[in-house]
Amino acid sequence: xxARYDRAITVFSPDGHLFQxxxxxxxxxxxxxxxxxxxxxxxxxxxxKKSVAKLQEERTVRKICALDEHVCMAFxxxxxxxxxxxxxxxxxxxxxxxxVEDPVTVEYITRHIATLKQRYTQSNGRRPFxxxxxIVGFDYDGTPRLYQTDPSGTYHAWKANAIGRSAKTVRxxxxxxxxxxxIATDNEAIKLAIKALLEVVQSGGKNIDLAVIxxxxxxxxxxxxxxxxxxxxxxxxxxxxxxxxxxxxxx
Amino acid sequence: MEYLIGIxxxxxxxxxxxxxxxxxxxxxxxxQDKMFKLSDKILLLCVGEAGDTVQFAEYIQxxxxxxxxxxxxxxxxxxxxxxxxxxxxxxxxxxxxxxxNLLLAGFDETDGPxxxxxxxxxxxxxxxxxxxxxxxxxxxxxxxxxxxxxxxxKDGTHDLEKLIPVGAK
Numbered sequence: 001x002x003a004r005y006d007r008a009i010t011v012f013s014p015d016g017h018l019f020q021x022x023x024x025x026x027x028x029x030x031x032x033x034x035x036x037x038x039x040x041x042x043x044x045x046x047x048x049k050k051s052v053a054k055l056q057e058e059r060t061v062r063k064i065c066a067l068d069e070h071v072c073m074a075f076x077x078x079x080x081x082x083x084x085x086x087x088x089x090x091x092x093x094x095x096x097x098x099x100v101e102d103p104v105t106v107e108y109i110t111r112h113i114a115t116l117k118q119r120y121t122q123s124n125g126r127r128p129f130x131x132x133x134x135i136v137g138f139d140y141d142g143t144p145r146l147y148q149t150d151p152s153g154t155y156h157a158w159k160a161n162a163i164g165r166s167a168k169t170v171r172x173x174x175x176x177x178x179x180x181x182x183i184a185t186d187n188e189a190i191k192l193a194i195k196a197l198l199e200v201v202q203s204g205g206k207n208i209d210l211a212v213i214x215x216x217x218x219x220x221x222x223x224x225x226x227x228x229x230x231x232x233x234x235x236x237x238x239x240x241x242x243x244x245x246x247x248x249x250x251x
Numbered sequence: 252m253e254y255l256i257g258i259x260x261x262x263x264x265x266x267x268x269x270x271x272x273x274x275x276x277x278x279x280x281x282x283q284d285k286m287f288k289l290s291d292k293i294l295l296l297c298v299g300e301a302g303d304t305v306q307f308a309e310y311i312q313x314x315x316x317x318x319x320x321x322x323x324x325x326x327x328x329x330x331x332x333x334x335x336x337x338x339x340x341x342x343x344x345x346x347x348x349x350x351x352n353l354l355l356a357g358f359d360e361t362d363g364p365x366x367x368x369x370x371x372x373x374x375x376x377x378x379x380x381x382x383x384x385x386x387x388x389x390x391x392x393x394x395x396x397x398x399x400x401x402x403x404x405k406d407g408t409h410d411l412e413k414l415i416p417v418g419a420k
Contacts, residue, residue: 066320090320094313 020128021121024077024151027130031076033164034063035174035196036134038146039189042214043136045074046193048164048200049207064211066219068093071106071137072211076164077151078130085129089113106137106145110155118153128152132163138215160192166200173199186214187230190222194230205231253298254391254398255285256382257354259366263404264356266366267414268296269395281396289315290325291407292358295335298383299351299371307342307349311335328357332367332375340373352383358403 013019032048047063063079066072067089075082092112096104104112113133121128128151135147148163149155160178162170173196183189190212194205201207208231210222257266272280287295287308293315297308314334319325326334332355342349353369368374368381384391398414 068320087321090317093320094317097316098309098313 018121018152021152024128024130025132028077028132028151028163029165029167031078031131031164032063033162033166033170033197033200034074034076034134035160035162035170035193036074036136036146036148036158037160037174037178037183037189037193037196038136038144038158039183039186040144042186042189042212043138043144043146044190044193045072045134045136045211046197047074047209048197049209051207062209064209064219064221067109067135068097068103068137069218070103070213071109071135072213072219073133073135074211075131075133076167077132081129082131082133085113085116085131085133088116103140105139106135106147107139107157110135110147110149114149114153114155116153117149117151121151121153134161134163137213142215144215160196162196169200170196186212191230191234194227195234198231198234253285254382254384254395255296255298255352255354256391257296257356257366257368257380259356259364259379262358262364263402264358264364264366265400265402266294266296266354266356267398267400268298270397270399270413271395272301274301278396284399286399286401287312288408289331289355289357290319292403292405293326293328293331294356294401294403294408296354296356297351298353299349303349303351307339307351308353311338314338327359327362328355328365328367329359329362329377331355331357332365332369332377336369336373336375339369339371343371343373354381354383356403358405360405364403 032050034047037044045064052058064072064074065086089109089112093104093109117129120126130151132148132150138144146158147155148158148161160174177192182192193210194208197208198204205228208227210227211219213219254269257264268285270281270283271278272283285296285298287297289295289312295308295311297304315326315331335355339349350371352371355367355369358364366378366381368376368378382391393416400411400414402409402411
């Protein structure tokens with residue numbers, strides 16, 4: 001039944017589905033995981049680094065991209081599609097500054113990206129973009145924001161979210177562990193992002209890329225050394241917790 | 252009526268522009284800033300037809316920023332000057348030319364300081380000193396209320412004290 005209604009994406013199936021959009025969402029689920037956390041004075045993006053081939057240069061695969069000095073995004077899904085969306089978003093950020101003399105708000109640029117994605121679900125001969133995006137940044141008034149878009153062109157604001165492979169596991173972890181205490185300081189928020197990724201990423205810190213934006217500061221990509229240090233801290237905290245539990249049991 | 256001057260030193264570029272925005276004999280504004288920051292170490296000084304100046308300069312400014320966002324690093328002063336010249340030349344040969352005269356001043360990590368002279372016909376020349384003035388032989392009139400002065404060196408752009416010529420009051 002599905003096969004007959006997914007050749008032209010402008011057509012609905014009898015039971016109201018847009019199959020091409022749903023297939024695009026499947027493509028997103030195949031992409032490597034990305035997690036976004038909105039703290040009080042910081043926003044964090046973490047991505048799982050796909051392992052590269054032996055002869056491949058590691059640094060040419062960047063999944064976290066700055067859209068403007070105060071906004072950045074991470075994506076899950078088709079890298080080539082993401083390149084197009086990111087480029088359009090970057091142009092729009094500068095265009096907005098030129099006409100309105102103000103930097104974009106995170107909601108504005110998310111809406112722009114979402115509108116672009118929706119247009120491709122209602123055009124002849126085009127397929128939807130196969131990416132979901134996590135867009136983070138600070139608005140002009142200093143409020144931190146995190147938005148998520150998906151191939152259908154919908155967008156929502158989140159306190160914390162994950163996309164890509166095993167997103168469900170990560171989201172469940174975040175639902176349990178995102179508390180006001182957990183994001184009380186910048187460092188804690190970054191550690192929460194790493195902890196969330198460590199749930200699903202094999203071989204730990206080496207396969208994690210992390211980026212943060214602090215209020216009124218540009219995007220900062222954390223170096224692998226810094227990530228290793230934080231991972232070590234987290235491991236130590238876990239061990240201390242386990243020790244405490246053991247002691248409690250024995251007494 | 253609008254004046255720009257630039258001097259390249261050993262490891263800096265000094266630029267100055269007058270601050271008057273006038274409509275024939277009426278001084279509309281006496282604190283007009285004619286320098287546009289293209290990046291941390293590049294300034295574009297722009298005079299000419301009212302409207303064209305700001306429009307063209309801001310367009311170049313945003314495109315330089317876009318390059319920075321796309322590529323992760325900024326255009327060098329030489330590249331920025333050539334980009335500006337190409338844009339000006341393309342518009343010159345269209346129905347909507349920009350009538351602007353420019354000085355582009357910048358500091359490059361490897362090449363050091365650079366000053367570029369560009370006129371409304373899109374001629375580009377790298378020069379150790381340059382100016383845009385008024386009249387046939389480019390008279391440079393100094394008894395204007397004030398001049399903004401800026402310095403570009405390896406640490407970026409610095410505002411110097413506004414020049415207020417004696418006797419201009």
